[in-house]
Amino acid sequence: MKWYYRNKPPKSIKKTWERNPRKGQRVEVQYASHTRNTVWWDGEKFVNKQGFELYNIVAWRSYKT
Numbered sequence: 001m002k003w004y005y006r007n008k009p010p011k012s013i014k015k016t017w018e019r020n021p022r023k024g025q026r027v028e029v030q031y032a033s034h035t036r037n038t039v040w041w042d043g044e045k046f047v048n049k050q051g052f053e054l055y056n057i058v059a060w061r062s063y064k065t
Contacts, residue, residue: 003059030059037063
């Protein structure tokens with residue numbers, strides 16, 4: 001499965017993803033040195049199962065069960 005990384009725009013523009021997941025999609029995210037698969041895309045940000053936003057995500061990919 002392909003990892004999708006953040007685009008690297010000029011500093012004045014908000015960082016965006018190469019591609020966004022579907023709303024409500026469960027994804028696997030990559031941090032600096034590890035991954036986590038209990039994450040969902042709420043349409044604007046990555047959240048955990050309690051609904052809290054996750055930060056410092058480097059990349060994401062679809063989670064296949």
